Amino acid sequence: MPGGAVARVLVDSPLPQLDQFFDYSVPERFRASARPGVRVRVPLRTGGRIADGWLVELADTSEYGGRLSELEDVVSEVPLLMPEVWALARAVADRAAGNASDVLRLAIPSRYVRVERTWVAAPGDPGPLPDTPPAIHGAPAGRVEAGIARGERMSLSADPRPLRLPTGEWVGAWAVTIAVAAAHALAAGRSSILVVPDYRDQGQLEAALAASVDPRRVLRTDARQSGGERYRAFLDATRDEARIVIGNRSTVYAPAARLGLIAIWDDGDALLNEPLAPGVHPRDAALVRQEQSGSALLLMAHTRSVEVERLVEIGWVHDIAPVGSAKPRIIPTEQQATPEPGSARIPSAAWRQAQEAVREGPVLVQVARPGNAPLLACDRCREPARCAACGGTLAVPRSGGDPGCVLCGTRASAWRCPVCDGTKLRVVTVGASRTAEELGRAFPRTRIILSDGERPVLKVDAEPGLVVATRGAEPIADGGYRAVLLLDGERMLLRESLRVAEDCLRWWSNASALAAPGAPVFLVGVAGTLATALSTWRQAEWAATELAARRALRFPPAVRVASITASNAAVARAVEAVRAIEGVDVLGPAPADDGLERAIVRFDYAAGAPVARELRAEMIRVATERRRPVAGRPARRPPVLRVRFDDPDVP
Structure with missing residues (x-):
């Protein structure tokens, strides 16, 4: 085939057996528009169905020896799946034994054709970069600024008091600290991603940012926006200009040119627990993204979470002692x-x-x-x-x-x-x-x-x-x-x-x-x-x-846990698959809802990758198990095997 004539596509499906690349030939009519990152539609040989997907890579040849099916359509010529977002989605999905397409569903909003056409025709002016941001509040002089410049992972206790902005508005001192930190990254021509639990925190942070940077450089992404507004902000984030992207838990997956800072406020808040599969906490996704991108990571709260304390104790995150804050x-x-x-x-x-x-x-x-x-x-x-x-x-x-x-x-x-x-x-x-x-x-x-x-x-x-x-x-x-x-x-x-x-x-x-x-x-x-x-x-x-x-009792976060919910036989098979891995022990099974059972697998962090691989393989085995109908009997319910890593509902 001629160069770039093979498209490697990730099908948008929750089925674990489809969480892999499928090769399709690119017909001549799509050679100009079929680029990595675009939405596509592809045929699935099973039942002759058409499925949505993401064109992740273009290749010259395919390892498949037979005749490749052709792409059915290129939905949009605008690349939405940035390479760094794909790398993050793949990594966090593998860590949690989940599907990368589930992560991308959180990361990329629904398409609005009219908004997309307007954006392509008139991209808009992002405004100037800040000149000289002020010193970062609540930390030793120059300490956080230096950490941002060298891509450091930092934990900082917030100053516990409200502060008045130059506009006369009052916000928490934490919002001023994070806003100025993002302004320093922006002044260096690098983007920031700021994650907060809810719209209350987002309002304070937006007010603090307005006092430090041009509002056109700030992009808001959250569920309170209309679909069109959110899609427009996402499109702006895919451009090459440095931006500050602010929002709730899914914002950690937002595209960002030359990412310089990821900041998370109050990571222990239950609102940051991701309820949708694969249920990866934004703090864990941020740690993966920081390592992939080399950006700085700033974790702030009034009360440090036990998860962050563990990272500080093992030296993965540096503790920065606050200064100039009056205790309540x-x-x-x-x-x-x-x-x-x-x-x-x-x-x-x-x-x-x-x-x-x-x-x-x-x-x-x-x-x-x-x-x-x-x-x-x-x-x-x-x-x-x-x-x-x-x-x-x-x-x-x-x-x-x-x-x-x-x-x-x-x-x-x-x-x-x-x-x-x-x-x-x-x-x-x-x-x-x-x-x-x-x-x-x-x-x-x-x-x-x-x-x-x-x-x-x-x-x-x-x-x-x-x-x-x-x-x-x-x-x-x-x-x-x-x-x-x-x-x-x-x-x-x-x-x-x-x-x-x-x-x-x-x-x-x-x-x-x-x-x-x-x-x-x-x-x-x-x-x-x-x-x-x-x-x-x-x-x-x-x-x-x-x-x-918790370390003495082997409770999280001293160890990681994964909950396995299925029938008795399926739980037993899944547990048997991971029991031989070093550092693994199992609690249960115990009765769960709908007549199912649940077992809790505890394992050391070093055993996370092999445990995820084994449980992932078991999920695929259950999903592809043949179920032949019996004449005269009602169809059996499809087997269920739910796996949740770092399950926040584990007591």
Whole structure:
């Protein structure tokens, strides 16, 4: 065949047996448009179907000895799959025993023909590069700048306070640090990728970037955009100009010319857990991309995740000690047994401080959950109270009266604790709505602001008021809150999860960082090492202690894990395939949903590649297993074998 007449195509399919290159001949009519990175349509010999795919490479010859099928069509002549994005997708998919096409589905948005034609006709002006960005806030002078220049992996604890931008807008100090770091990379003619958990963080970071760089150099990619806007931003990112790309977890796969910096804010936030296959965390994808590209990597948070602590301890990520940051004034406070009428279960000392602080400005009250109904637990052992009939949560009805199940309505008059046989219940959580009502009665002439998932509030002004917010939904206040009350700590710690303590410390730290310098922050009803770590602002030391405990028990991230969900026989075969690999041990199997079973495979990081290969081979074997129908019987359900590496749902 003449040069470049063979197209190597990755078919867009979730089937594991199709996760490989297929060779097609390029007909003469497509010789000019068939370039690496374009979308194509190709025939599949099975059933004569036509499938979408990506033209990844062009070759002179094919190893296939027979006659090649021809490309059916070139969907778009604009290359969308950049070589560096393909290399990243292939690497992270192999690491997680997944399909590269699944990763590309996250990385490349849906096509909009009209947007594409407009973009080709009028590419637009990206604006000038910044001249001399200011020094990076919160780090030793020149330290992060030097790390960006030499492509270093860095961990930096954020300055825990709000800062005022030249525009008069208030943002977290972390946003200023990341924005200026990206400006330094941009000034050197290199792109940056900035990953944040949600739109609240993105808004702060965009405001901070506007003070450092030309807005035309900033590209936003997130689910809140229209499809056309997101596709236009993606097309702009494929150009050769240096850009700053900002968005949520899938942004880590965005194309970026001469990538100089990847920054991730608060990598421990559960919103960064990727729910779609193959479920690769953006932190892990960023580590792979940093190594492939030679860019710098900056991991920032108020509370260092245990995963980052492990990377720091093994020397893969360099810890940078923050400078010039004032620690919040944390005051651990006991939960009072019988709250004062209308005090919303706030201890007396915190109550008095709130009354004084609210005269000067806004006061934040963080609660565990939205809604109105108070949740209950055993008064003796603090076990969450559940319905004996259906297992639902017990709560006091909004209208008052006896406690009952929130699911089936069964009354709990004869409730008995299954752990300690106690019969007395106590309130452990009151929802945000109920707390706002109580505070409204206690402060009749004070403005009450409620912020939760259904009624989000992004910012509040400096006027006096009480802001009741669920965890993660706290608005930023102009000048910072004059006092912060962290309620329901006891209830937050009752959640059954390996990461519950780490999550709580992160929630409380992020809320504390919204306080004005010197303002009191009351942590209610929590004592021990968590309260000490928060009050001394030594979250990194707590993460080191937590990692040591998990290492002793062989819990992640001291080791990696993979969950295997299938029928009993399929789980047994998959487990047998990996059991002989050194450093592997297996927990289970245990019953899972839909009559399936689940086993947990634990393995050292060095064994990750062979474990992924063996489980991948087993997935292909199950997917290609012949299933002949039996006359007179209904068709059998196709076999299921689900594999999830680094599964965040493993308790």
